[in-house]
Amino acid sequence: MTELLKPVVRAKILLVEDDEDDYIITRSHLDELTSLDSQLTWVTNSTDGLQKLTEGYFDVCLLDYQLGAETGLSLLQQAVAAGISTPIIMLTGQPDKQLDLQALEYGAADFLVKSELTEARFARAIRYALSRREFELERLNRMQLEADNRSKDRFLAHLSHELRTPLSSILGYTELLLESDTAEEARPELNIILNNGKHLLSLLNDILDLSKITANKLELRPEPTSLRHILLDIYTLLKVTAVDNGLTLTVNSLTSLPVLITVDSTRLRQVLINLIYNAIKFTDSGGITVDLWVQKADGKEMLYFRVTDTGVGIPAGQLKDIFAPFMQVEDYLTRKKGGAGLGLAISAELIQRMGGSIDVVSEERKGSVFTFCVDPGDISDTQRCYFNPEQRLNDGHNRQDKITLSGEVLIVDDLADLRKLAGYWVKAAGASVDFAENGSQAIEKVKRKLDSGSSYSLILMDLHMPDIDGREATSMIRSLGYQYPIVALTAAMAKDIRQQLAGLGFNDVLSKPITKHHLYRTLRSYLTGPTVLQSDVQPAEKKLHFLVVEDDAEAAQLMQILLESLGVTATLAQSAEECMQLLALHHHFDRILLDMGLPDCNGLQLVERIEHSYPENVVIIVSGHDYEPAVSSSAIVQQSIVKPLSKQTLNQIVSTCR
DSSP, X not given: OOOOSOSOEEEEEEEEOSOHHHHHHHHHHHHHOTTEEEEEEEESSHHHHHHHHHHSOOSEEEEESEETTEEHHHHHHHHHHTTOOSOEEEEESSOOHHHHHHHHHHTOSEEEEGGGOOHHHHHHHHHHHHHHHHHHXXXXXXXXXXXXXXXXXXHHHHHHHHHHHHHHHHHHHHHHHHHSSTTGGGHHHHHHHHHHHHHHHHHHHHHHHHHHHHTTOOOOOOEEEEHHHHHHHHHHHHHHHHHHTTOEEEEEESSOEESEEEEOHHHHHHHHHHHHHHHHHTXXXXXXXXXXXXXXXXXXXXXXXXXXXXXXXXXXXXXXXXXXXXXXOOSHHHHHHOOOSOHHHHHHHXXXXXXXXXXXXXXXXXXXXXEEEEOOOOOTTOOEEOOOTTSOOOSSOSSOOEEOOOSEEEEEOSOHHHHHHHHHHHHHTTOEEEEESSHHHHHHHHHHHHHTTOOOSEEEEESOOSSSOHHHHHHHHHHTTOXXXXXXXXXXXOTTHHHHHHTTTOOXXXXXXXXXXXXXXXXXXXXXXXEEOOOSSOOOOXXXXXXXXXXXXXXXXXXXXXXXXXXXXXXXXXXXXXXXXHHHHHSOOSEEEEESBOSSSBHHHHHHHHHHHOTTOOEEXXXXXXXXXXXXXXXXXXXXXXXXXXXXXXXXXXXXXX
C-alpha cells in the first residue's frame, strides 16, 4: 500500500462521536496510517467536545453530525464563534449535498461520509486539515507579531515623549545658568550636567533609530550636499572635544574630493560623528586621523573615509561582533567609558543603506582603524578640490548675530518648567510673551485677543496636553479666524507628521527637547522686526542674493536683468536638481523665486525638499495661474505671484528683504 503521509506526522486528534462502533472504526483508520503518529481523545457529546476544544490543544477535530438529539453543526458554530482555530472535519452516515455545503459554510474544513470512507480519502482529509491548521497558526502568529510591533511603536513613542520632556528642562536650564553670571563657581559642574544630558539624548535617539531599522521604517533622503560643509561642521564640533581630552584631530584628503555629493547629509554626519567620537572616547593619548579619498569600486566611484585612532584597541575575538546591536567590548576600559552599544550597529546599517560597507582593523593597546565607503552619486562631472579644515566658510552663518524681534508669542504647554524656559528665550529675542497651561486656556486667550481687535504674532503649541490637546486646540483656534503662524511642539516626530499637522492648521514643527538655536530660527522665520548686528563697526549693507529657479531660459534671463537693475545678485537654476546643488553650496539665499512647472520635479515636491534640508530659506512661488493652495501649508513659502513678472512686483519683493 502506498504511504499517504510522509514523513511521520504527529497530531493530537479530538473525536466527538456518540457511537462506540464508529469510534473503533475511526481508531482503526488512524492506526492504518503508519505515517501519522496520532494521539486520539474521544468524547461522546457536544458539551464535552466544546469543553475539550476550549481547554486543550488539538490539531484536528473529527465531529459526528448526529450526536443524539443534537447535531454537530451547533458545536461547529459555537467553536467558530469562540475563536477556536482547530480545523473541524464533519462526519456523517449518509451523503447529503445540502448538509455538505452547510457544514463548509459554517466553517468545517471538510465533510466525510462514513460509508464511503477509504484510507486514501481519510488520509487526504487529515493532511489537508493539518495543513490548514499550520496555515492558521502562521496567520495568527503573524497577526500577533504585527500587534506586538504596533504596541512597541506606541511604547517607543510614549517613551520618547516621557524622556524628551524632562530632558528639555535639564538641557535648557543648564544652558541658561551657563550663560548667566549667577553660577560662575558651578560652571564645571554645570558643563558635566549639560554633557551628560546631551549623552542621554543621543542614547534615546539611538534606540529610536534602531527600532526604525528593525521595523524597516528608516528612510534616507539623499540630496545634493556640500561635502566641505559636512566636514567643517564635524571638525569644528569634535576638535574641541579632542583638545579637551588632550588629543589631536586631523582631517586629510588623500585625493581631490567632489565639491557636491548626493547623500542624506544628516545620516552621513551621524555616522562620522559616531565613529570619531568613539575614537576620542577610547583614546587616552595621541590623536585621531580622518582620511578621505575617492576610489573606483566595481566601476563606480565611491567616497571613502578612514578613522584611525591610537586608543585601547579591540580584542581580535570580539571584532566580528562590534557591529551587532547591544554589543560592547568587555573590558574595564569599555565599562568605565559606558554606552549602550548601539552606535556602531546603527552606523553599519546606515552605511549599507547609503550603498557602502564598513570594515575595522584593530590591535589591543595600539588602536583601531575604521574604514567605510558611501555612494556619493554621479560625481563624474563634479568640481573637485582638496579639503583644508582650517579654511572657514564665509556664507554669513558664522556671524554671531544678536536678534531683536517684535511681536507677542503665546506659549501653550501644560508643563510650567518648559513654558518658563521657552518664554525666557523668546523674551531674550526681544518679543513679548503670554502663557497658557492647556488648550482650553489657549482658545480663550486667542478669542479675547481677536475680540479686542488684536492678535498674537505666533503661537507655540504643545501637542500632548490633558483636557484639549494641541491638535484640537489648533483646529478650534483656526475656526475663530486666527490667521497667524502656529508652530507645534512635540517629542514624537513620527513619519509624515509635518503633512498631518499642516492639514490641521499648523505652520511648522519643533522637536523636543527644544534648543535655543532651533527656537531662534523659528522666531526669525515668523516674527517681524529688525535683525541687529552687534559689533563695534557697522558693516555696509549686504547685497541681496536671489535664486531664480526657472526652466524657461528667456524668462529666467529677464528676471535676472530686472533683479540686477534693482541691485540684487541673481543666480539661475533651470531644474530642481540644479536648485538643490546651488543650495548645497550656498545654504542660504535671501529669496528663492520658484517656478512651479519644472521638468524634473513637481514644484510642491521641491518646496518640501527645500524645507526639509534648508528651512531658513524663504520661497516665492512663481506660477502661470493663481496661488497653489497645497503650498499654503509650507512654512517657508512667503507668497505667490503670477506670471508675467513686472519690475514693480520684483521691487516689492526686494523691499521686504531690506
